[in-house]
Amino acid sequence: MPLNILIVGCSIAGPALASFLQLAPFPHNERPEITVLERATSVRNQGQNVDIRGVGVALLQKLGIEHAVKTSTTGEAGVQWVTSAGKVWAELGSANDGETGRHNPTSDIEILRGRMAQILWRRSQTITDDSAVEYIFGDHLDGIEQDHTANTVTVHFAKSGKKRTFDLVVGADGLQSTTRSMVWGSKHEAECVHPLNMYAAFFSMPRDEAAGDSEYRRCYHTHGRRLMSIRPDQQNNRSTSLLTVINDKDARLGDVATGHGKAVVAAQKELVQEYFADAGWQAPRLMREMVATDDFYYSMVAQVKMASWHRRRVVLLGDAAHCASHLSGMGTTLALLGAYSLASALAKHSKDVDTALSTYEVEMRPHVDKAQKLMPGMLRVLSPETAWGVWLVDTTIRFLVWSRVFLLLFYFKGPDTEPDGLPEDGFTLPPVYKE
Numbered sequence: 001m002p003l004n005i006l007i008v009g010c011s012i013a014g015p016a017l018a019s020f021l022q023l024a025p026f027p028h029n030e031r032p033e034i035t036v037l038e039r040a041t042s043v044r045n046q047g048q049n050v051d052i053r054g055v056g057v058a059l060l061q062k063l064g065i066e067h068a069v070k071t072s073t074t075g076e077a078g079v080q081w082v083t084s085a086g087k088v089w090a091e092l093g094s095a096n097d098g099e100t101g102r103h104n105p106t107s108d109i110e111i112l113r114g115r116m117a118q119i120l121w122r123r124s125q126t127i128t129d130d131s132a133v134e135y136i137f138g139d140h141l142d143g144i145e146q147d148h149t150a151n152t153v154t155v156h157f158a159k160s161g162k163k164r165t166f167d168l169v170v171g172a173d174g175l176q177s178t179t180r181s182m183v184w185g186s187k188h189e190a191e192c193v194h195p196l197n198m199y200a201a202f203f204s205m206p207r208d209e210a211a212g213d214s215e216y217r218r219c220y221h222t223h224g225r226r227l228m229s230i231r232p233d234q235q236n237n238r239s240t241s242l243l244t245v246i247n248d249k250d251a252r253l254g255d256v257a258t259g260h261g262k263a264v265v266a267a268q269k270e271l272v273q274e275y276f277a278d279a280g281w282q283a284p285r286l287m288r289e290m291v292a293t294d295d296f297y298y299s300m301v302a303q304v305k306m307a308s309w310h311r312r313r314v315v316l317l318g319d320a321a322h323c324a325s326h327l328s329g330m331g332t333t334l335a336l337l338g339a340y341s342l343a344s345a346l347a348k349h350s351k352d353v354d355t356a357l358s359t360y361e362v363e364m365r366p367h368v369d370k371a372q373k374l375m376p377g378m379l380r381v382l383s384p385e386t387a388w389g390v391w392l393v394d395t396t397i398r399f400l401v402w403s404r405v406f407l408l409l410f411y412f413k414g415p416d417t418e419p420d421g422l423p424e425d426g427f428t429l430p431p432v433y434k435e
């Protein structure tokens, strides 16, 4: 009997798994039945740049979406640091080595998260002629019960009120996964989510060349551990903004990060305004655009560290299992690799799901461990508390960029981007995806 699999979350990991399950070499008549559930009413078109590095590029090829992704990049040419008057005082170009090695902060596959999720979702529906992935949008689970004798999972859908039974439930529902909290419990949540005391807001806005918007990412940091950046989105002829603050005292920053709906977003915007209205540089413009935008996304920055990613017939994938944070630059590559690895293990051990899940964990663990190692002290050092600290950091960055030592730091301590080869795996190569 084919496995009947529910994937919770339709962002990066979820639809990637739906595709890889269709391409993996399952025995004849055992190709799984796949349902994907997403809380939002459509694939969410929010978020800033995500990088795809190293082995991630090989995985794009396996999905037949390399061309679609490479023609959808934001076109970022590099990073510039600016003064409050907008004057550039340091600059680094992009690495242009997406397939071959380690990077500086801009890699050559920088794509907006929402665009990447759209490509993956559409791909999963066109990957095989008889593609039959069932998608459910605008609902979520409020109950998960495991039957240890039958080895099944019965779930309850909060909105439709339906109950359905699956052989395997995959939680691909991100950093604040409710699949994880329902199955592992709230005490475990507090242990496995490691906040980095950083909070981030992302949104897009009209491109304004008169305000200096260009093909470069411009970064401005100021006292109070606040960082603002404006980045290009050449696809949509817009600009995107990322604002971050590090703070371990104000509990409101974490409180507003949980929950959904218009009131939550309004509270998030209000708090971000409180923190950034007086930050200098383009703060007035950014605050104005933030209020107007409808693609605002706010999140705490955290890592998820768990001893095991599966509990009987529920398994976690992507950020839900092992969020490395946007600081790692590896979240999307890990989500793709995890989807590939899980599909591969399920195909190899289609009659022994326990072994498949253990195999997935053993394969993924070293990649996750590497990606979660951030440059020690990087966060606090790069986001100073005082004006004197800002001067010191600026002077140091200036020296590191001028002397090219910055690139060495990224070489030794940056994200691991070695393009490790993928094994001979018998996966079907799909036709190239065209939109």
Ligand SMILES: Cc1cc2nc3c(=O)[nH]c(=O)nc-3n(C[C@H](O)[C@H](O)[C@H](O)COP(=O)(O)OP(=O)(O)OC[C@H]3O[C@@H](n4cnc5c(N)ncnc54)[C@H](O)[C@@H]3O)c2cc1C
Pocket (backbone or CB within 6 Å): 008, 009, 010, 011, 012, 013, 014, 037, 038, 039, 040, 044, 046, 047, 048, 049, 050, 051, 113, 139, 140, 141, 172, 173, 174, 175, 176, 177, 178, 179, 202, 297, 317, 318, 319, 320, 325, 326, 331, 332, 335
């Ligand atoms: C809106 C958004 C914006 C982001 N912006 C950035 C960014 O700017 N830069 C960056 O580096 N990373 C960003 N990320 C995180 C990035 O997408 C992930 O690090 C990475 O790509 C791994 O993806 P994932 O699929 O595991 O998790 P995620 O991308 O977090 O996706 C989780 C998905 O599950 C859905 N979901 C959540 N709860 C439920 C539920 N209970 N039931 C059903 N569905 C649920 C969410 O709506 C989402 O579609 C963002 C994530 C989201 C959701």
